[in-house]
Amino acid sequence: MTDTLIDRRDLAFQLYEVMNTQALIERARFSEHSKETFDAVIETADKMAREKFASHNSAADKNEPAFVDGQVEMLPEVKEAFEAYAGAGFLAGRFDYELGGMQLPESVMAACNGFFTAANPGTAGYPFLTTAAANLIRVFGSDEQRNRFLPHMLSGRYTGTMALTEPHAGSSLADIRTSATPTDDGHYLIKGAKIYISGGEQSITENIVHMVLAKIKGAPPGVKGISLFIVPKFRVDDEGNPGDRNGVSLAGLIHKLGYRGTTSTALSFGDDAPCHGFLVGEPHQGLKYMFQMMNEARVGVGFGAAVIGYRGYMHSLEYAKDRLQGRKTSEKDPESPQVPIIDHADVRRMLLAQKAYSEGGLALCLFGARLMDDQHTHPDAQKRLEAGKLLDLLTPVIKAWPSDYGTRANDLAIQVYGGAGYTREYPVEQCWRDNRLNPIHEGTNGIQALDLLGRKIWQDQSHGLQLLLQEMQADLQAANTERCQQWALSLSETLQQAVKVTQSLGKSLMAGKADETLANASCYLHLFGHIVVAWMWLRQANVAAGALVSANSDAERNFYQGKLQAAQYFFHWELPTVAQDLVLLRNQDDTCLKMKPEWF
């Protein structure tokens, strides 16, 4: 079991050598920062994550929150960790100085949060949801709402949640039934039931601020009738101090495969007592507002998945270097000493795949975080707009790819450990169990696929897609060693085929064949995701190939060689798997669509 959460050398490479994050300090918002302050805050996060979060990761998994007398009992370490995180200013890390924040770039905050999730995804859930809920109030709430709730959420006095899903509707938000009835006192009365609400109850803070989707009586049907409400667990006074209990209560805790430290709750609203809710923004605009939080959450899910994948990789890498077993296939002397299992080619394959998935996933998510920075702080208005469009296009990929491949990385980590990996005495099975939530929540990966192929690709006359192709083109042209050029060529050829198949799918959609065109959306997401991550690897390889020449220590040379070999793995072993997606999409294969329920 290793202490390393995310390899710091790799993170520095990605942030500074590939992404030039240090350039952000030129921007007004970050002008008080420097590379040194970025590094200091990352160092703090890494250390705190190891000391306050990793330390009870296994214990929180083994002692999951329990529902006792209407209250949730949790390990005290969770509260301590939350308070340490809040106390260090991370809750408000992204926010304005005037809100008590640190005005840190998203790129840096995302990296910091990566350490916390890698250390303990269950405990990290509470602060992350709080920040996201606070940001929703910051952007769409009234001044009064901001004043009442933000200071308490950003200081760690209250946590936040997002309450969307209902038992009968699952992913289909159009069908939610939770109702909101206006009163003369300005608030609404909320009535209904929500399920799978993460952090919906806890024993960490004095109050919880639920961001709840509900329908005002008489609202239009479907998603156009959804409004957003603030529903605090305890009603608050003008300064936001908690008073009487509000009518939202815990109907039950859900027992999960993993992510056990984060409570997953069924909540009932207005069942035993009146539940006051406060409308955020305009009526019927709730889904639009919530999508801000959901999009942030989707990027967050991808990030979490990438770093849990990364954490399992770190564990299994250390194990493979230490564990002696067997000999090379060519070694016939049974009395020769056993070798570390990392010497077996098949173990190297499993480690290299993990490296390709974790570091590739991390690169993708950091790229997404940078787009958020550019969207909000790029000095050029046109660039801000473009960053937003690109982020919009990539959000389903950032959510889905790391959640698929981070989980796969964890599966390989179990296999590297062999029998030991299957036991709860070793840490990797928990990584897998924790990560397995990520392809499901915040919109299943099937939903992400529909979002990508049914909406994002075509949005704004495919402007986002054009921007992506331009960005990729620059890196394709930057390849200037033989290996990198070879990979650039593979990527460029795959890309051409993908563009062609995209055009034909577009025609089919225009012809009104939505069901047929979208039937294999998951293939399209896989194709698209692999192309984007191949690009992430080419970007890293271009930098590594250049740096290798002038590297002045073995450690540095080894680092860059590792990057190049992982890139090679991605280009030899992974990118070619999209050939199959291309065929199925080109043929609009109807095997699944035509399978009748009664044939099963």
Next chain:
Amino acid sequence: MTDTLIDRRDLAFQLYEVMNTQALIERARFSEHSKETFDAVIETADKMAREKFASHNSAADKNEPAFVDGQVEMLPEVKEAFEAYAGAGFLAGRFDYELGGMQLPESVMAACNGFFTAANPGTAGYPFLTTAAANLIRVFGSDEQRNRFLPHMLSGRYTGTMALTEPHAGSSLADIRTSATPTDDGHYLIKGAKIYISGGEQSITENIVHMVLAKIKGAPPGVKGISLFIVPKFRVDDEGNPGDRNGVSLAGLIHKLGYRGTTSTALSFGDDAPCHGFLVGEPHQGLKYMFQMMNEARVGVGFGAAVIGYRGYMHSLEYAKDRLQGRKTSEKDPESPQVPIIDHADVRRMLLAQKAYSEGGLALCLFGARLMDDQHTHPDAQKRLEAGKLLDLLTPVIKAWPSDYGTRANDLAIQVYGGAGYTREYPVEQCWRDNRLNPIHEGTNGIQALDLLGRKIWQDQSHGLQLLLQEMQADLQAANTERCQQWALSLSETLQQAVKVTQSLGKSLMAGKADETLANASCYLHLFGHIVVAWMWLRQANVAAGALVSANSDAERNFYQGKLQAAQYFFHWELPTVAQDLVLLRNQDDTCLKMKPEWF
């Protein structure tokens, strides 16, 4: 949650329409049987599995065996289930009438056991290990050993185990250190430690018979110095009745990700008291003997993996038919009723993949069971020999393919359930956790890959491979509808490329390049496995296409249409994925082999 363990219509199709199992009654050994007795015993197994095994599957997972005062505490239902299984004669089902057995064909016994594993893999572990250990004593033990142990093992008075793995050696049996010192009393004194011994302790029966690998002092190094011993928990008298405690004791229970009902133990031999062991057969031949049990166990692992995959498929299929959520992508009216999720193409994809994996895996394992029958009971001596060779070749595939794809099926079952699938309130996450052991134990799938490409393919001048190609040829030629012929053509083309790449790998091995040739053995196993399972689907499709024409009810037509569509899924979505394996193998891609440990 469905009651269906394995679809009986499908099992009947596979056993009787595809494999002509009823023809076995022509053979002397099975002459007292009929299709009716086969069906009756299958019916008994199905019913008993549902009533006595499935009933405590979840409870046994949630209340895993505990180590209390040197004893194991287990749910009483496990003992009841074991006794019911023994009482119905299943322990001795395969064995001779004179041993109290039923002389059932392996094809039928394997099918019966499939129900028990599908119902409750943890509890099913105890009888399965007992049968396998008993069979080892039957074949290699002395008359005295047979008389002492077999009656008690086959009646369910004792269980059996296989004790191979040691803490420092894992998969590398050459390095085991457990020692055996001869005494003048005929027994040996065993000293050492074993780990991951399934069923190594329990509170079900009066005694446990461990089959233990150890090295006699002065034995040759490596695997050629391994002997096999019977080590009972309680020493027995001449009739096999238990007396004093033998010096084998429970050092600890291992806590697993799944398969929690089966104890996984660390055992110590000769630590506190002398441990008597009884040599089976000749000294230093132990690994050869144990391979009989291991090969049986490997086929058993594959079978178990296929049916746990199958069970998850049955659960998620029922859920997808019942659960209403969302609308077709083309439906724009938000007030139209929600549809069952099976109507979504992406859910159908996940169900169809599960069908292809589970039924394909089951077909492969039943084919393996039939080869066992043919190996031992075919009237033609040449055919017996050939069946043995073919089984030998296919054993790594039968072990690995269903364990990879059965687990993948369970992963898809979780995804079909969505959020619900991630909770322990629904049954599919346990299926995945249980199944995840199968790619690890009885030789990891990486070991299987080395066994296939490093040994089995070339054995007897590749006679096994030639037999396989002949068998496949017959089914390729039998394809006589347009769809089946198209699939036969795909398979035949893939096969030709696989043969070519096999030849080039053979040359490379002959040239002494073992490390290079075997580096990508896992790709070869995937290629080979997918070809074999594609063949299994072609066999089923050939039969289904013929039967569809004369089917006389909607239910029958739906069944055969489903088979054909699942075959189409395999040929359109799965078989083409081997293109990537072919490229990597053809190029002897050295990405993983050349990755240096210090580059990670």
